[in-house]
Amino acid sequence: MDPNSLTFIFLNAALINNFVLALFLGLCPFLGVSAKKETAWNMGLATTFVMLVSSTSAYAINWILTELEIEFLRLICYIAVIASAVQLVEMAVKKLSPALFRALGIFLPLITTNCAILGLALFQTFREYDFLQSLAFSIGAGVGFTLALMLMAGLREKLELAKVPSVSQGAAMSLMLAGLLSLAFMGFAGLGGSHA
Amino acid sequence: MSQPGQTNAEAQAHTPPPTPGIKMLLTLGGISMLAGLLVVLAFQYTAPIIAENQRIAIEKAVFQVVPGAMERRDFFLDAQGLKTATEGDEASGERIYAAYDANGQLKGIALKAEATGYQDVIRILYGYDPACECVTGIRVLKMAETPGLGDKIAFDPDFLANFNALDAALNAARDALANSIVAVKHGNKTQPWQIDAISGATISSAAIGRMINASGQRMFPLIQKNLAQLKGGQ
Amino acid sequence: MALPNQQEKVTLDTFLRGLWEENPVFVMLLGLCPVLAVTNSTMNAIAMGLATTFVLVASSTLVSLLRKFIPKQVRIATYIIIIATFVTIVDYTIQAISLELYNALGAFIQLIVANCVILGRAEAYASKQKLGASVINALGMGAGFTIALLCLGTVRELLGAGTILGFPIFSANFEPWVVMILPPGGFFVLGAWLLLFEYLKQRREKNLLEKEGVTSGSQ
Numbered sequence: 001m002d003p004n005s006l007t008f009i010f011l012n013a014a015l016i017n018n019f020v021l022a023l024f025l026g027l028c029p030f031l032g033v034s035a036k037k038e039t040a041w042n043m044g045l046a047t048t049f050v051m052l053v054s055s056t057s058a059y060a061i062n063w064i065l066t067e068l069e070i071e072f073l074r075l076i077c078y079i080a081v082i083a084s085a086v087q088l089v090e091m092a093v094k095k096l097s098p099a100l101f102r103a104l105g106i107f108l109p110l111i112t113t114n115c116a117i118l119g120l121a122l123f124q125t126f127r128e129y130d131f132l133q134s135l136a137f138s139i140g141a142g143v144g145f146t147l148a149l150m151l152m153a154g155l156r157e158k159l160e161l162a163k164v165p166s167v168s169q170g171a172a173m174s175l176m177l178a179g180l181l182s183l184a185f186m187g188f189a190g191l192g193g194s195h196a
Numbered sequence: 197m198s199q200p201g202q203t204n205a206e207a208q209a210h211t212p213p214p215t216p217g218i219k220m221l222l223t224l225g226g227i228s229m230l231a232g233l234l235v236v237l238a239f240q241y242t243a244p245i246i247a248e249n250q251r252i253a254i255e256k257a258v259f260q261v262v263p264g265a266m267e268r269r270d271f272f273l274d275a276q277g278l279k280t281a282t283e284g285d286e287a288s289g290e291r292i293y294a295a296y297d298a299n300g301q302l303k304g305i306a307l308k309a310e311a312t313g314y315q316d317v318i319r320i321l322y323g324y325d326p327a328c329e330c331v332t333g334i335r336v337l338k339m340a341e342t343p344g345l346g347d348k349i350a351f352d353p354d355f356l357a358n359f360n361a362l363d364a365a366l367n368a369a370r371d372a373l374a375n376s377i378v379a380v381k382h383g384n385k386t387q388p389w390q391i392d393a394i395s396g397a398t399i400s401s402a403a404i405g406r407m408i409n410a411s412g413q414r415m416f417p418l419i420q421k422n423l424a425q426l427k428g429g430q
Numbered sequence: 431m432a433l434p435n436q437q438e439k440v441t442l443d444t445f446l447r448g449l450w451e452e453n454p455v456f457v458m459l460l461g462l463c464p465v466l467a468v469t470n471s472t473m474n475a476i477a478m479g480l481a482t483t484f485v486l487v488a489s490s491t492l493v494s495l496l497r498k499f500i501p502k503q504v505r506i507a508t509y510i511i512i513i514a515t516f517v518t519i520v521d522y523t524i525q526a527i528s529l530e531l532y533n534a535l536g537a538f539i540q541l542i543v544a545n546c547v548i549l550g551r552a553e554a555y556a557s558k559q560k561l562g563a564s565v566i567n568a569l570g571m572g573a574g575f576t577i578a579l580l581c582l583g584t585v586r587e588l589l590g591a592g593t594i595l596g597f598p599i600f601s602a603n604f605e606p607w608v609v610m611i612l613p614p615g616g617f618f619v620l621g622a623w624l625l626l627f628e629y630l631k632q633r634r635e636k637n638l639l640e641k642e643g644v645t646s647g648s649q
Binding site for chain 1: 541545609613621
C-alpha cells in the first residue's frame, strides 16, 4: 500500500501506530474515562469530533503562518484553536444532551489538555500532510482512540467482578491492561504491507 | 450563596461586579503581545545557532557516505535540469549534496531516500559515486524499527558493508539502472547490485533496497546528464 | 495543606510536597503522556524532566506575578498562552543545544504544553500564592516529575538495552528485554512502580494500625 494513500494513513493512525497504545497520547482520558463502555464511547465520539475540527483548523493556520513566515507562533495558535474547539463542543453537548454533559463531567473541558489533539495537529504538520491526508489522519486517530477506550472499558467492566489483589487495584491494574493491549496492537505492524 | 436571614438585596451586594468585557480583552491582548515578544526574541537568538547545528549534522552525514569528501555544495536536480542552491528551491527539484575533496574534485553525490519499513518511515542519506557508478555508503537518518532487530540496519557492519561499492550502473540508453537494486535473503547475494538482508530483519532491509532503487532509477541518469556542471561546482 | 486562598508561608514542605506526597506522576497520575513516551532512555528522561521543570517554574512565576491582573473569566486562556510561550522557547533552546536530543524527544517537547501538571499548578497554586511560594512549589513539582521520569527511564533502559546513559552495565552476554523500550514496556514499568508504592503504602498503614492496637491496650 502506498504510504501516502488515504487508506494507509487511516490504518496507520487507527491501528499500526495507535495514538493511545503506541504513541502514548491521550492517556489521561484513557485511564480516567474508561471505566464504563457508555462513557468511553461518548468520550471517544466527542474527542473524534474535536480532532476533526482541530485538524482542519490546524491545517488552515499552518498555511497562513507559513505564508506570513511566522511559524514560531504555531504552537500558541494551535493550542488556542484547540481550546476554542473544545469550548464549542462543550456548548453543543450541553445543549443537545444534558445527560451526556453530566456524565462526561470534568473530562469534557479536559480534552483541551488531551495530548492526542495537540499531538494530532503537530504530527500532521511535521509529516506535511495535505488537506485530504489530514482528514484521513484525524478520522483514523479518532477511531483508534475510541477503539482503545472501548477495549479498555470492556476489560475493566469485566474486572470489576473479578477478585484482584488489593495492591494492584486502580491505576496499576489499568496500566498493566494497557500494556497487554499495546503488546497486542504491535501485531498490526506491517499491516500496510511491503510495496515498491 | 445567600445565608439564611439575609435579604435578597444584601446577598446581591456580596457578589462582585461582573468584569467589564474591555478589561478581559485588554488582558488577553496584553498577554498575547508579551507572549509574542518573548517567542520572537527566543527565535531570533536561537535561529543562527540552530542553522549552524543543522549544517554540521548534514555535513557529518554527507562526509560519512561519500568517503574522502571535505566540502559540500547543495544543488536542486530534476528532469528540467540542475540548479544551484541560490538559483532554485525545493519546488525546482530534489535537493542533492555534491561533495568535493580538498582539490575541488567531485568525490560523489549524497542523496536522501525514504520508504516505509516495518514500523514507520525509514529515511537515509546515501552516497553515489558517478565515476564508478556505484553507491558508496548509507547513513540512517530516521527510523522507528524494532530495537535489536530492524534497527540493526543502522549499525550492523556486515549489512553496511553491502553499500561500500553497490553496483548502480546505468543501462545502455543511460535513462535507468541496468539492474534494479534489491535486497535478497541473507546469504543469497550473488550479484554486486544485490543487498544481503539481515536475517530476522528482512522487511527493514528490503525497505533500504527499495528506497535506493527508487531514488537511483530517478536520479542517477539525471546526475550523469548534468555531470559536467556538478564537477565544475557551479 | 493551606486553605486555597490563604497566603502560604514558604517552608521546606512547600518544596518537598511535590517530590513525594503530591508527586505529579505517581500520586496524581498527571502528565502521563511524556512519562511513558520519552523514558525509553535515561538521557531522554532527564532532558524531558528539565524542560518540563523550566516551563513549570517560568509559567508559575509569570502567573504569580500577574495574578492580580488576570480576570477570572479569561484565566485559563491566559495560563495556556503563557505556558505555550515558554514551551516554544524551550523548543528552540533544545534545538540550539543538541539536534540529536531534539530528534529523540520529537513532538513531545511541544506536547509539554498539554501537560496537565503545569496548567494544574497555575490554576490551583500560582494564581493564588505569592511569587516565592509559587516558584518553590513549582520547583518541587518539577523535581518530583523528573524523579518519576528517572525511575522509569533507568529501569526501561537497563532492562531493555543493558545500559544506563549509554554505559553498558551488564556483561556482553546480557540478552536485552527489548519490550521494555517499546510502548508496552512503558505501561508495564509504570504499572509496576505504582504496584510497589501501593504495596509500601499498605504495609505502612498496617504497621501503623498494629502499633495503635498495641498502644490502646487490649481491644
